[in-house]
Amino acid sequence: MRVKQNPTIETAEAYFNQIFSEQSDFQSKELLMGGALFKLFYFESLVDLNLVQDFILKPLLLRPQDGIRQVVSILDYAETDHWEEAVQALLYGKVVLYQNGESKLYLLGVDLKKERSINIPINERVLRGANEAFIENxxxxxxxxxxxxxxxxxxxxxxxxxxxxxxxxxxxxxxxxxxxxxxxxxxxxxxxxxxxxxxxxxxxxxxxxxxxxxxxxxxxxxxxxxxxxxxxxxxxxxxxxxxxxxxxxxxxTFWSFLQSPDDYQVSWLIGTFFRLLRICCLFVTIGLPALYVAVSAFNPQLLPINFVNTLQSSLKYVTFPPVLEALSMMFMLEILREATIRLASPVGQTIGVVGGIVIGTVVVQANLVSNTIVIVTALTGLASFVLPSYEMSSAVRLLSYPALLLSALFGLFGLAFFFMMLCIHLCQMTTMGLPYFTPPFSLTDTKDTLFRVPIWRLLKRPIETISSNRTRLRNPRSWKRP
Structure with a gap:
């Protein structure tokens, strides 16, 4: 709705009071300067009153005959003839200045800046690189x-x-x-x-x-x-x-969640090793408990005889079958993980260490679970922490449960069927129309997916970008003599 021609102070005040009548921090101030009548509208909880005093009120008092545009020295300055725009400006922390008889409103940005300082990353700590993190502003x-x-x-x-x-x-x-x-x-x-x-x-x-x-x-x-x-x-x-x-x-793509900034701050051989380690940990997190159940309950003949004897002796006095062993320990691991995250930092660390040691010792001594499943669960939990993305780590932890159930029903055939269906699902997925599970087997793509080749070999941008400018490096080692 537009501001009518030559409105009065009372018109503006009535409009804003109708909208903000229930707001305790909404303020309006009437000023008479140089024979002209002004009205200020603002939220005192959103504006910096010192800025209002120094850059709006004082200049108007010193030069009341000049125009507001020439007097007010604020970069965030705008004019409008719509009441709705003025209402939005008030909600964003601006002062609305109205001069009696004019058909426009002045929007002056003097909002109060309250934000925390730039700090180090909390959830993505790396050994090398910048120590700046985004904030809420x-x-x-x-x-x-x-x-x-x-x-x-x-x-x-x-x-x-x-x-x-x-x-x-x-x-x-x-x-x-x-x-x-x-x-x-x-x-x-x-x-x-x-x-x-x-x-x-x-x-x-x-x-x-x-x-x-x-x-x-x-x-x-x-x-x-x-x-x-x-x-x-x-x-x-x-x-x-x-x-x-x-x-x-x-x-x-899927492979982006297995990459870390640390990969590019160390030698390419070390970066490749860490990346392959993460891929192995992904399979361990999904399939190790399921493999334990499949081998111990269905196919123990696949293991060496000494290992089978050790496994059978650890299961001899255990009350529950292997699948219930694995499920109970995995649930216990999730409970400890959530307790560690939700509690205060010192208390959470204590619960994580003491709880893991006490629970693991007690359940084994009570013959509720075997020593082997405690080791399997611990390896599974550690492997999930290796993944650099929290979202991917949470996804693969949940995927271990259907893999465990299929292995308990069909043995190794169930585990193989689960991974086959998982690959089919990933191949069907797209993100913004691009394949999510782009196979990393071509010579161009495998340079920065399964492996981390030297920087001077990464001449092209990833193919999934489909950019008109795929060239990333041009003669990167031109200093080298032929």
Whole structure:
């Protein structure tokens, strides 16, 4: 609704009081300066009163005859003739200044800045690399990214999602590296979200993902600006939201969740070893308890005779069958994990260590489970912690339960059937129209999936990006003499 021609102070005050009559922190101040009547509207909990005093009131008192645009020295300055825009400006922490008789409102940005300082990453600690992490302020996060990417090719587009929360969302990408079709599709999906409020990044993940019921994460979440920059350089898109210290990276493949920033800070041989270790730990997390049940209950002849004798002796006085052993210990591991996360840090560490030792010792001495399943469960838990992505680690831990049940019913055939169905599911998945489980067997793709080849061999961007500019390195070792 537009502001009518030559309205009065009473008209403006009546309009805002009608909307904010129940708000205790909504304030309006009437000022008479140089014969002109002004009215200030603001939320005292959202504005910096010192800025209002220094950059709005004092200049108006000193130069009351000049126009507001010439007097007020604030960069965040706007004018509007719509009441709705003024209401939104008030909710974002701006002061609305109205001069009696004018048909426009002045929106002055003097919002109060309250945010925590930039700290070290908490959930993605690495041995080398930058020690900066995103915070809850979106403008600060964009500032961190712009300091890392000093290029005109770096594009930031902002959107507002949520009917009630009006959450600010930023889409960031490198124009020359990102695929235009992917950026357009992402913007279409974000624009189609119609929801009251957005709790990011979880809400955004579920609202734009393609496979709604898949356990596997389809968007990569990180709190590290340097990691976000590395994916931007590969042609990915980064999504940041106000109120969240994490950003979303897309589109990504299955192999992206097995990569760590540490891989690129050490020798390529060491990085390759760590990456292969993570792949092995993924299979251990999913299949080791199931393999224990299949071998001990169905196919003990596959093991060496000495190992079979040891296994049978440990199971001789155990009360429960192997499948119940494995399920009970895996549930106990999940309980300890959740207790360690939810409690305070010192108490959580104590419960994790003492609880594991006490429970493991007591259940074995009581002949409820065998020594072997305690070792299997401990190895499974340790292997899940090796995976650098919390979302992927949680997914593979849950997948170990159906694998365990199929092994308990059909032995090794059930375990093989489970992995076959898992591969089929991964091959059917897509993210933003791109294959999720891109086979890493071509010469180009395997350089940065199963292995981490030397940096000077990574001449091309990943093929799933489908960028018009796939060249990443040009003559990287030109210093070397022929």
């Amino acid at each position: 979106l403008d600060t996060n964009i500032n961190l990214m712009r300091k890392l990417i000093n290029s005109t090719e770096f594009v930031v587009k902002t959107y507002t999602i949520g009917r009630l929360s009006r959450t600010k969302v930023a889409v960031m990408y490198i124009k020359s590296a990102a695929t235009t079709a992917i950026v357009t599709e992402l913007e279409r999906r974000l624009a189609s979200i119609d929801i009251d409020y957005v709790e990011a990044p979880g809400f955004v993940d579920e609202l734009i993902r393609e496979k709604k019921f898949s356990l596997f994460p389809q968007l990569l979440i990180t709190e590290r600006p340097d990691r976000a920059r590395s994916y931007l350089m590969e042609g990915k898109v980064v999504i940041g939201t106000a109120g969240s210290p994490d950003v979303i990276i897309m589109p990504v």
